[in-house]
Amino acid sequence: xxxxxxxxxxxxxxxxxxxxxxxxxxxxxxxxxxxxxxxxxxxxxxxxxxxxxxxxxxxxxxxxxxxxxxxxxxxxxxxxxxxxxxxxxxxxxxxxxxxxxxxxxxxxxxxxxxxxxxxxxxxxxxxxxxxxxxxxxxxxxxxxxxxxxxxxxxxxxxxxxxxxxxxxxxxxxxxxxxxxxxxxxxxxxxxxxxxxxxxxxxxxxxxxxxxxxxxxxxxxxxxxxxxxxxxxxxxxxxxxxxxxxxxxxxxxxxxxxxxxxxxxxxxxxxxxxxxxxxxxxxxxxxxxxxxxxxxxxxxxxxxxxxxxxxxxxxxxxxxxxxxxxxxxxxxxxxxxxxxxxxxxxxxxxxxxxxxxxxxxxxxxxxxxxxxxxxxxxxxxxxxxxxxxxxxxxxxxxxxxxxxxxxxxxxxxxxxxxxxxxxxxxxxxxxxxxxxxxxxxxxxxxxxxxxxxxxxxxxxxxxxxxxxxxxxxxxxxxxxxxxxxxxxxxxxxxxxxxxxxxxxxxxxxxxxxxxxxxxxxxxxxxxxxxxxxxxxxxxxxxxxxxxxxxxxxxxxxxxxxxxxxxxxxxxxxxxxxxxxxxxxxxxxxxxxxxxxxxxxxxxxxxxxxxxxxxxxxxxxxxxxxxxxxxxxxxxxxxxxxxxxxxxxxxxxxxxxxxxxxxxxxxxxxxxxxxxxxxxxxxxxxxxxxxxxxxxxxxxxxxxxxxxxxxxxxxxxxxxxxxxxxxxxxxxxxxxxxxxxxxxxxxxxxxxxxxxxxxxxxxxxxxxxxxxxxxxxxxxxxxxxxxxxxxxxxxxxxxxxxxxxxxxxxxxxxxxxxxxxxxxxxxxxxxxxxxxxxxxxxxxxxxxxxxxxxxxxxxxxxxxxxxxxxxxxxxxxxxxxxxxxxxxxxxxxxxxxxxxxxxxxxxxxxxxxxxxxxxxxxxxxxxxxxxxxxxxxxxxxxxxxxx
Numbered sequence: 001x002x003x004x005x006x007x008x009x010x011x012x013x014x015x016x017x018x019x020x021x022x023x024x025x026x027x028x029x030x031x032x033x034x035x036x037x038x039x040x041x042x043x044x045x046x047x048x049x050x051x052x053x054x055x056x057x058x059x060x061x062x063x064x065x066x067x068x069x070x071x072x073x074x075x076x077x078x079x080x081x082x083x084x085x086x087x088x089x090x091x092x093x094x095x096x097x098x099x100x101x102x103x104x105x106x107x108x109x110x111x112x113x114x115x116x117x118x119x120x121x122x123x124x125x126x127x128x129x130x131x132x133x134x135x136x137x138x139x140x141x142x143x144x145x146x147x148x149x150x151x152x153x154x155x156x157x158x159x160x161x162x163x164x165x166x167x168x169x170x171x172x173x174x175x176x177x178x179x180x181x182x183x184x185x186x187x188x189x190x191x192x193x194x195x196x197x198x199x200x201x202x203x204x205x206x207x208x209x210x211x212x213x214x215x216x217x218x219x220x221x222x223x224x225x226x227x228x229x230x231x232x233x234x235x236x237x238x239x240x241x242x243x244x245x246x247x248x249x250x251x252x253x254x255x256x257x258x259x260x261x262x263x264x265x266x267x268x269x270x271x272x273x274x275x276x277x278x279x280x281x282x283x284x285x286x287x288x289x290x291x292x293x294x295x296x297x298x299x300x301x302x303x304x305x306x307x308x309x310x311x312x313x314x315x316x317x318x319x320x321x322x323x324x325x326x327x328x329x330x331x332x333x334x335x336x337x338x339x340x341x342x343x344x345x346x347x348x349x350x351x352x353x354x355x356x357x358x359x360x361x362x363x364x365x366x367x368x369x370x371x372x373x374x375x376x377x378x379x380x381x382x383x384x385x386x387x388x389x390x391x392x393x394x395x396x397x398x399x400x401x402x403x404x405x406x407x408x409x410x411x412x413x414x415x416x417x418x419x420x421x422x423x424x425x426x427x428x429x430x431x432x433x434x435x436x437x438x439x440x441x442x443x444x445x446x447x448x449x450x451x452x453x454x455x456x457x458x459x460x461x462x463x464x465x466x467x468x469x470x471x472x473x474x475x476x477x478x479x480x481x482x483x484x485x486x487x488x489x490x491x492x493x494x495x496x497x498x499x500x501x502x503x504x505x506x507x508x509x510x511x512x513x514x515x516x517x518x519x520x521x522x523x524x525x526x527x528x529x530x531x532x533x534x535x536x537x538x539x540x541x542x543x544x545x546x547x548x549x550x551x552x553x554x555x556x557x558x559x560x561x562x563x564x565x566x567x568x569x570x571x572x573x574x575x576x577x578x579x580x581x582x583x584x585x586x587x588x589x590x591x592x593x594x595x596x597x598x599x600x601x602x603x604x605x606x607x608x609x610x611x612x613x614x615x616x617x618x619x620x621x622x623x624x625x626x627x628x629x630x631x632x633x634x635x636x637x638x639x640x641x642x643x644x645x646x647x648x649x650x651x652x653x654x655x656x657x658x659x660x661x662x663x664x665x666x667x668x669x670x671x672x673x674x675x676x677x678x679x680x681x682x683x684x685x686x687x688x689x690x691x692x693x694x695x696x697x698x699x700x701x702x703x704x705x706x707x708x709x710x711x712x713x714x715x716x717x718x719x720x721x722x723x724x725x726x727x728x729x730x731x732x733x734x735x736x737x738x739x740x741x742x743x744x745x746x747x748x749x750x751x752x753x754x755x756x757x758x759x760x761x762x763x764x765x766x767x768x769x770x771x772x773x774x775x776x777x778x779x780x781x782x783x784x785x786x787x788x789x790x791x792x793x794x795x796x797x798x799x800x801x802x803x804x805x806x807x808x809x810x811x812x813x814x815x816x817x818x819x820x821x822x823x824x825x826x827x828x829x830x831x832x833x834x835x836x837x838x839x840x841x842x843x844x845x846x847x848x849x850x851x852x853x854x855x856x857x858x859x860x861x862x863x864x865x866x867x868x869x870x871x872x873x874x875x876x877x878x879x880x881x882x883x884x885x886x887x888x889x890x891x892x893x894x895x896x897x898x899x900x901x902x903x904x905x906x907x908x909x910x911x912x913x914x915x916x917x918x919x920x921x922x923x924x925x926x927x928x929x930x931x932x933x934x935x936x937x938x939x940x941x942x943x944x945x
Contacts, residue, residue: 053144054079054086060140064133065120071095072108072116072141092630093117104128107580108138109531114580115141162513163240167253169214171196171207174252183238183259185229200226213242213253220461223260237261243517254520256513262394279355280371282362282408282425287315287334290367290425291399291407296321301350312405313426316370323348333359337368344373367422396507399483404428404453407502416507418469429453429505441465443475453503458482463510477508527599529576530583535660538598538606542656545610545647553595553610553647554617557663558625561639561675563603570631578631579603582638589624593617606663614644614680643667645681665689696748698734703761707733710765711932712786714941715903715925718917723942725785725815727925728766729932730758755794760803762788767811769935777942787815787845792822792833801833805840813842817869820849823859831863838864845903850874850891860898868895872906875926879915889919896920 053074058081061070069082071093080089095117099105103121106129107114115138120129163180165173173191181187184199191199197207205222212219221240228235240257279296281289292311300309300321309320317330326347336343337359344358356373396413400406406424414421417436424432430450440448443463460480467473481504525537533541545553560566560582567575579599586597586607595608609617621642628635643666647659662681668689670679679685702708712726732740749755770786777784795801816837823830823846834844845867846859860868870888877884888904895902904916907926916924930941 053140054081056140057081057137058084058086060133060136064136065118065129068118068120068129068133069099070116070118070137072137074141074144094630095119106134107577108134108141109580114577114584162516163257163259165191165255165257167196167210167255169252171210171214171253173199180257183236183257184226185233200224202227210242210253210255213244213255216244218243221255221257234261254517258508278372279357280369281311281316283316283334283359283368283370284422284425285334285338285368287317287331287338287368288426289314289316289319291401295372299349299351299353299355312401312407321350323350323352330357333357333370334368337361367425396509398424398429398505398507399502400429400453400505401502404430406432413507416468416474416509437469439467441467453480453505456480456503458503466507474509475511475514477510479506479508480504481506527583530580530599532583532587532605533596533598535598535600538596538600538608538660539656541596541598541608542647542659545608546656550610551648552613553608554612554614555645555647555659555663556607556609556617556621557600557643557645557660557667558605558607558621559641559667559671560603561641561671566603566638570636574631578629578636581629581631585624585629586621589620593620600660600664604664604667606660610647614646618642618644618678639676641667641670641673641675641677641679643670643679643681662686692748695745696751696754699745699749699754699758702732702734703757705735707735708758708761708765709733709934710762710769711934712769712938713925713932714930714938715923716929717923718913718921723781723945724783724923725787726938727817728762728769728786728788728814730762730789750791750794755791756803759790759794760807763804763807763814764811766814770814772935773939773942776939780945781942785815785843787817789817789847792818792830795833796829801836805836808837808840808842813837813840815845815867816842817845817847820846820859823863834863843867845869847905850887857894860895860900865900867901867903869903869905869925870921872926875904875906875912875916876908878912885915885919888916888921892920 057070057072057074057079061068061081062084069080071089072079072081073093076091077088078090078093080087093114093116095105099117099119103119106118108116108118118129118134118137162177163183164177165180166175168174172193172195176188176191181191184191186199196210200206203224206224209219209221219242221242223237223239226236226238237260238257239260240255242253242255244251244253278293279299280293281296282291283289289312297311300311300319311319311321315331316334317327322330326349329345329347333343333345340361342358342360344356347355347357349355357370358373359368359370361367362369394412396416397408397410398406398413399408405426406429407426409421409424411421414424417424417433417438419432419436430452433450438450440450441464442448443465445465448464458480459482461477463475463477465473466476483502483504525533525540527534542555566578570578582605583597583599586605590597590607590609593609593612595610597608598606600606607617607621609620612620625638625640628637630636643663645659645662645666665685666679666681668679669685670677673679709731711729711731713729714723714726716722717724730742730746732745734740746755746758749758766786766788770784773781773784790804795804818834838844843866844864846863846865847869848871849868850871850873859865868891870891874884874888878888879885892902901922902920903923903925904912904921905925907913907916907924907928909928913924913928933941
């Protein structure tokens with residue numbers, strides 16, 4: 001079974017602090033009780049710190065992945081842990097063969113370095129190793145590295161189902177999440193490709209805020225009431241934010257929305273409830289008043305010139321609003337209710353009125369509600385419903401009075417702060433938070449003072465970082481809303497001055513959302529396999545250097561020679577391991593020079609080295625690559641094309657993308673030199689690339705404009721002196737550059753399907769010319785044939801062959817010439833292609849035979865050839881070089897023994913014709929016979945003969 005690999009990615013940085021978070025999902029790391037035999041693990045040759053790490057790894061594996069085995073780098077050795085047995089197994093991290101044949105193998109990697117391998121066959125139940133165990137093992141191994149003390153561990157980032165939309169800079173919906181569609185009650189077709197104004201009409205403030213995000217700012221969107229799309233659906237309040245976003249499809253805006261309809265409903269209800277004139281109060285079980293409605297406060301006797309009697313913070317029965325005879329009755333009411341029942345009694349007020357008061361437990365544990373019985377019809381709801389409503393809130397909610405004292409707190413807020421709700425009642429919220437050790441930071445990590453709620457402007461909405469007891473750090477959205485129509489003011493009535501307003505504090509935890517955004521930000525800038533920066537990340541590194549006015553440095557671009565073939569030969573799994581090892585090595589050399597490494601694509605990497613010149617940077621990279629990489633049990637020597645460019649060395653101004661482009665141009669130049677090539681960027685190289693692309697654009701219109709032409713160079717039969725046929729030679733009559741030879745434009749055409757169209761035109765034109773010559777000179781040259789040059793590589797990689805064969809069948813095939821170098825590939829595919837051409841009547845010739853690449857004699861017997869054409873360098877040394885004479889004679893003799901004809905190419909002089917005739921060569925071609933001619937001149941030349 002092919003092993004499946006899951007690769008751990010680098011942790012996403014915290015979007016506020018810029019650091020990598022270090023708190024994964026909580027797991028139990030403590031080991032179970034050990035038997036005496038397991039109590040101590042000793043691996044020879046390890047120190048105390050290594051032994052502690054060995055024990056931690058063993059305990060973690062036993063508790064969370066008992067069916068798994070671990071190979072990990074610890075110190076200078078590799079540790080093998082399986083079935084609670086530890087052993088050192090050498091310096092290399094090589095998995096056993098059995099791991100590669102079955103089961104699931106997970107890479108534990110960090111910053112491009114392979115830390116360990118975790119393997120499991122799933123155990124009896126076939127369960128894979130949990131992601132939590134993988135993350136914590138990675139964290140533990142990363143922290144144990146020599147540089148681990150300065151690193152923070154990875155964070156487990158999960159993607160919440162958040163209502164999210166990705167917009168183009170024109171505010172057109174590009175992609176949306178499923179929760180977004182559900183929130184708007186709309187389908188994909190109703191959103192994608194449409195503008196925000198079309199989907200959400202009537203919200204100019206929303207559009208204005210989104211324009212700010214298009215301009216590059218993170219903005220908080222105004223709350224908006226979205227109309228219902230269905231008759232039976234209520235309108236929804238939504239709140240959101242928009243941020244600039246760079247994804248695979250380019251720049252745009254990311255919008256996240258939340259349904260806050262419930263918050264608006266609760267805020268409206270709380271405002272109404274707190275404004276009640278119904279006498280009501282919230283009490284502790286000891287009878288201490290935590291909150292009193294204005295209706296109850298107004299019942300206290302007022303003494304001119306004196307403040308209103310204290311009610312909040314005192315026992316209910318001590319309140320001066322009661323007649324002295326009712327004090328004991330009020331105390332008994334509280335005691336009965338605290339014991340578990342509901343008590344009710346008629347109490348006499350100081351003014352002589354009678355108040356029927358009921359006391360009972362509230363929905364919140366440990367709190368009592370006292371309220372009058374028989375409230376007027378149409379009066380506001382009793383205070384006890386406030387507590388019940390806040391208890392159902394999805395957010396952490398605290399109600400403070402105008403003095404900053406906590407009056408109500410729901411369970412979510414109590415759990416968030418790690419304290420019982422009853423301990424906060426009636427206390428100053430700021431002082432309590434300070435005593436609990438709660439600290440507040442701005443989103444960019446700057447410490448903030450705990451707010452004084454009495455002076456805090458409201459309404460208010462802002463995002464803060466909350467450092468809570470237990471050292472957890474949460475991203476919170478804080479909203480401060482005034483409650484009551486006279487919130488925050490003192491009202492004056494005939495019963496004295498009382499505080500009737502307060503603040504509703506709502507804390508919404510957006511930690512997971514921010515981490516999800518951070519992960520998206522991280523993934524958009526990093527390569528998923530190696531953890532290195534990708535092109536976007538490298539561009540940002542270069543932009544940072546430019547902002548810091550770093551004027552010197554070099555960018556080295558490297559490409560693995562033959563990466564495609566290497567991937568096929570080793571297999572995807574092994575090749576990925578090789579790439580991770582290479583990435584780790586490049587990351588080390590870059591960080592040592594204060595730079596960074598990036599993987600641009602496939603087998604192409606880049607190393608940024610600020611402060612170094614191009615020669616020192618190139619030497620540092622070559623030194624890092626000089627040691628072969630390991631793949632499995634053996635070393636794998638690799639060669640690289642290396643291109644280097646100095647930072648800012650461009651006529652375009654030296655932007656980040658220009659610098660990357662310079663290095664890529666240099667490495668492309670290096671690849672053209674063969675394996676292990678070197679390339680140094682110069683402006684001339686860029687000019688050459690620019691010219692090549694301009695030439696490619698011109699090529700696209702050359703066929704339509706009939707700018708191509710064919711010249712024909714005849715072949716002379718050396719025995720009879722008759723012309724046998726001609727080779728078709730392509731020329732391009734460029735309107736500005738003049739007559740161009742094939743070598744100046746065919747390589748450019750080979751980058752696209754242009755080469756296929758040009759090849760089809762050449763075959764059609766050559767065959768038509770052949771037919772015209774036969775019609776004109778049929779009696780003198782009845783067997784006249786033309787040959788065309790075709791590239792097997794182009795036919796192989798495109799649909800060229802399938803398009804060419806019907807053409808050969810319809811018009812009669814010409815002779816076809818292929819280069820000797822293309823026959824070095826002895827694959828069945830090449831043999832099949834030549835066989836198909838031969839079956840359609842084409843006679844096959846191998847061109848340039850006899851140079852270094854064309855001396856492969858086995859090709860003469862393997863492929864269905866008819867003719868070999870000697871390389872011009874051999875002909876040029878005749879007849880003066882005796883060794884060449886012997887070589888040509890031997891080649892002719894061998895070809896004849898194999899049933900092949902021989903054509904000498906590049907014949908310039910009559911003495912060359914004489915010696916070739918003596919050696920038994922069949923035909924000759926060159927300026928000594930006839931130069932390449934247009935068709936009309938060729939007909940005249942044939943008529944003269």
